[in-house]
Structures are given as structure tokens and as C-alpha cells.
Amino acid sequence: MAYHDPYGHAAPDRFLRRWLVITACIAALMLLWQFLPAIEAWFSPQQAAERTVTPRGDLAADERATIELFEKSRDSVVYISTTQLVRDVWTRNVFSVPRGTGSGFIWDDAGHVVTNFHVIQGASQATVKLADGRDYQAALVGASPAHDIAVLKIGVGFKRPPAVPIGTSTDLKVGQxxxxxxxxxxxxxxxxxxxxxxxxxxxxxxxxxxxxxxxxxxxxxxxxxxxxxxxxxxxxxxxxxxxxxxxxxxxxxxxxxxxxxxxxxxxxxxxxxxGKYVRPALGIEVDEQLNLRLQMITGRRGVFVLLVQPGSASQRAGLLGIRATQEGIVPGDLITAIDGKSIDGVTGLLAQMDDRRVGDIVVLSVEREGKAREVRVELQPGT
The missing domain is CATH 2.40.10.10 (Trypsin-like serine proteases)
Known part of the structure; x- marks a missing residue:
């Protein structure tokens, strides 16, 4: 009579054979993994072939030009590090702490170095490092925050680094x-x-x-x-x-x-x-916020004159600022263009002034009570 397990279990030898097969497969894979490098080495060449350097050939023309430009210009560029004096509130001792770093370049043979104003802003001391490793303490000659330009000076007694050649920016083209x-x-x-x-x-x-x-x-x-x-x-x-x-x-x-x-x-x-930059000026006072409000009220674009400085070239040219009349407050003259170039607001006016020098004569296109005219004004030093 055949034996039947009253609990429905499979025969023990069936499970035993299955686990033996699985265990054997796992052991075989582990052995194969262990000896895989040796098997690869057995079938690979006994000695690896030596690699040789592939000749590059000549550099491209634009690469040679870029390398030459950098090598010629590098000595004219300087590294600037700044420090700031700080007073300890407890001991009242003054000590110097690093503040920032930046770059600059040699301007002339007198040792003047040009950099950004924000590089040295708030610093009490600046050190200029040349490309050959020499360090110099720099003195501030002058700065123009409006242009973010500052000039330092170092005392270079020998082996003066070359000044950067000067180009022009009026003829620049997009894509250059x-x-x-x-x-x-x-x-x-x-x-x-x-x-x-x-x-x-x-x-x-x-x-x-x-x-x-x-x-x-x-x-x-x-x-x-x-x-x-x-x-x-x-x-x-x-x-x-x-x-x-x-x-x-x-x-x-x-x-x-x-x-x-x-x-x-x-x-x-x-x-x-x-030691400072003097902006050329018209001898008038303007205000950007008030100018925007007057533009909205009148629907006109330009710069409204608020005040004409006494004795200025604008006063001699007959310009008028805001004034009170029997009819009420009358806006000042409206400047719409300088030398034929239209201006939309105070920012445009300042930008056009910055393109000129003190003593230059400009032609202003002016509107007063709906009538247009042109006046000539000699630019004076700004305040």
C-alpha cells in the first residue's frame, strides 16, 4: 500500500533534490566569478601593447593668435587684494582683516593701475601683485563711482610692466x-x-x-x-x-x-x-521721479527743467524752470533732444552729458508752452 502524508506535504526527497540543484548552481557561479580574472588573463596576450603618442600637428591659426595675445597681455594685468581696518569693541585694538580681491591693469609707465571702484570700495589698504610675483602697496589716486572706475598707483622702480595698448569702443560690432x-x-x-x-x-x-x-x-x-x-x-x-x-x-x-x-x-x-571726475553739466536741476509724474500729466517725453542755476550757461541761454504765475504753477522748459538725439528722461540726459566734456557747446531742442525752439549751451563743471 502506497504511503500518503495525512497533512498533504510533498515527499522530503523532492525538496532535497531541488535545494541541492540550486546550491550547486550558486556555488558554480561564485567559483566562476572568483576565477574570472584568471580565465581572462589566460586567454589574453601575455604582454599588453605599449601605447604611443599620436602626433598632434600644428596648432590652428586662431589658437596660436589667442596664445600669443595672452602671453603678451598677461604681464600688464595685476591681482588686487584689499583689507579693511576693524576696531575691537572690547579691547579697542585696531586690526586689519581681508575684504576682497579683484583685478586691474597697468595704465602707464608712472605706475598707475586702473580697476573697478567696487573692488577697492570700503577698503583701507590695497596690495597689487604683478605677474612676476612682486607685491606693492598701492595708493588711491582717485575714483568715479558713477563709472565704477578707480585709479591706484604703485612705485615700480625697475622692470616696469608694460601698459595695456589702448583701443576704441565707438567702432565695436556685435559678434566681434x-x-x-x-x-x-x-x-x-x-x-x-x-x-x-x-x-x-x-x-x-x-x-x-x-x-x-x-x-x-x-x-x-x-x-x-x-x-x-x-x-x-x-x-x-x-x-x-x-x-x-x-x-x-x-x-x-x-x-x-x-x-x-x-x-x-x-x-x-x-x-x-x-583725483576726481567732474561731469559736464547744463547748469540746471532735474528730478527723475518728478519728471516721470510731469510726463504722465502732460503726455510729453523729455526732461522738464525744475530750476536754472543763477549765472549758468542755461540761464544765459534763456532756459526757465518751474515758476508760479497768475494761472498757477507752470512746468519748466522741456528738453527733448541734445544735438538732434532725442532723450526720454533724466537717465538719457545724464548719459548724453557723460559723452561730452566741460566746455563743449551743445544744441538743446526745447519746448515751452507748446512752442519748440533750439538753444546753444556751453557745458560747465557739474557739482
Whole structure:
């Protein structure tokens, strides 16, 4: 009679055979894995073939030009580190703490160094490091916060580094290739390349300061640390000063800005001569917020004159500011254009003034009570 398990269990020997098969397979796979390198070595060649260097050939022409540009310009670029004096509130001891770093470049043989104003802003001391490793304590010659430009001076007695060749910015074209040299994140003498993305850009200034006008926009990587360094064209000439980036993270996001060299050429000589930059002015007072309100009320574009300074060229030209009459308050003269170039507001007026020098004569297109006329005004030193 056949045996039947009263609980419905399978025969024990069936399970035993199944587990033995599984165990054997696992053991075989483990042994194969263990001896796999030896098996590969058995079937592979006894000696690996030696690798040889593939000849590269000549560098491309544009590569050679970029290398030559960097090697020629590098010695003209400097590294700037700043410190700030801090007083301990308990001991009242004064000590120096690091504040920031930036870049700059040699302006002339007298040891003048040009950089951004924001690189040295708030610092009590600045150290300039040359490409050959020499360090010099720098003295502040002058600064123009409105242009984000500052001039330092170092005493270089021998082996004077070369000054950066000067170019022009009025003839720049969008798409033109350019090169930025500086010290991003403290990394010594770094080269980045790109093109001109746009021209005549503007950036708002800090609270209470005017916007920076006529900037060059570039996609060359500009980061904290190479602010103040030179922006060069393909001939190695200075066409701008790297000044700012547009980036929420603080790193280059493909939108950098540079102060054009034509602005630098107007500002830096004045800073070296007198320690400050004097803006050319019309001798009038304007207000941006009030001007916007008057534009909304009248529906006219331009700049309304609030006040004409006594004895100014604008007063001699017959300009009038806001005045009270029997009919009530009358808005001042409305300036709509300068030398035929229309202006929309106070920012445009300041930008056009900055393109000129003290003593230049400009032709103002003016409207008064619906009548248009032109007046000639000699620009005077601003306050």
C-alpha cells in the first residue's frame, strides 16, 4: 500500500533534490566569478601593447593668435587684494582683516593701475601683485563711482610692466571676438573668451547713485575676482574694463558687462590729474521721479527743467524752470533732444552729458508752452 502524508506535504526527497540543484548552481557561479580574472588573463596576450603618442600637428591659426595675445597681455594685468581696518569693541585694538580681491591693469609707465571702484570700495589698504610675483602697496589716486572706475598707483622702480595698448569702443560690432583676463575666484591670470553680445547697455547703480551707461555686454565668463581686469579685442587692445555680471548665483551666467574704453579715456586722465571726475553739466536741476509724474500729466517725453542755476550757461541761454504765475504753477522748459538725439528722461540726459566734456557747446531742442525752439549751451563743471 502506497504511503500518503495525512497533512498533504510533498515527499522530503523532492525538496532535497531541488535545494541541492540550486546550491550547486550558486556555488558554480561564485567559483566562476572568483576565477574570472584568471580565465581572462589566460586567454589574453601575455604582454599588453605599449601605447604611443599620436602626433598632434600644428596648432590652428586662431589658437596660436589667442596664445600669443595672452602671453603678451598677461604681464600688464595685476591681482588686487584689499583689507579693511576693524576696531575691537572690547579691547579697542585696531586690526586689519581681508575684504576682497579683484583685478586691474597697468595704465602707464608712472605706475598707475586702473580697476573697478567696487573692488577697492570700503577698503583701507590695497596690495597689487604683478605677474612676476612682486607685491606693492598701492595708493588711491582717485575714483568715479558713477563709472565704477578707480585709479591706484604703485612705485615700480625697475622692470616696469608694460601698459595695456589702448583701443576704441565707438567702432565695436556685435559678434566681434574679445578676451577677458583677470583673477576669477583668486585663480591667477585666467583667460576667457567670447563675443560682444550687445552694445550701449545700462545697469542701475546702488541706492542713491546714477546708473552706469554705455556698457558692453559680453558672453565671456566674468566672475567675482576678474572685475577690474581688461577686456581686449583680437589685436590685444583695451576696449573695456570688466565690471559686472548678471547672475542670481554670483557666477558667470553668460551675461557680463564692461565699461567701454572711450569712457575710460575720458575718466582716467581726470582722476590722475585731479583725483576726481567732474561731469559736464547744463547748469540746471532735474528730478527723475518728478519728471516721470510731469510726463504722465502732460503726455510729453523729455526732461522738464525744475530750476536754472543763477549765472549758468542755461540761464544765459534763456532756459526757465518751474515758476508760479497768475494761472498757477507752470512746468519748466522741456528738453527733448541734445544735438538732434532725442532723450526720454533724466537717465538719457545724464548719459548724453557723460559723452561730452566741460566746455563743449551743445544744441538743446526745447519746448515751452507748446512752442519748440533750439538753444546753444556751453557745458560747465557739474557739482
Amino acid at each position: 571676438k574679445l578676451f577677458a583676463i583677470g583673477n576669477p575666484f583668486g585663480l591667477d591670470w585666467t583667460l576667457t573668451t567670447g563675443i560682444i553680445s550687445a552694445l550701449d547697455r545700462s545697469l542701475p547703480g546702488d541706492a542713491g547713485s546714477p546708473s552706469i551707461e554705455h556698457l558692453i555686454q559680453t558672453d565671456a565668463a566674468i566672475n567675482p575676482g576678474n572685475s577690474g581686469g581688461p577686456l581686449l579685442d583680437s589685436a590685444g587692445r583695451l576696449i573695456g574694463i570688466n565690471t559686472a555680471i548678471y547672475s542670481p548665483s554670483g557666477a558667470s551666467a553668460g551675461i557680463g558687462f564692461a565699461v567701454p574704453v572711450d569712457t575710460v579715456m575720458r575718466v582716467v586722465p581726470q582722476l590722475i590729474k585731479s
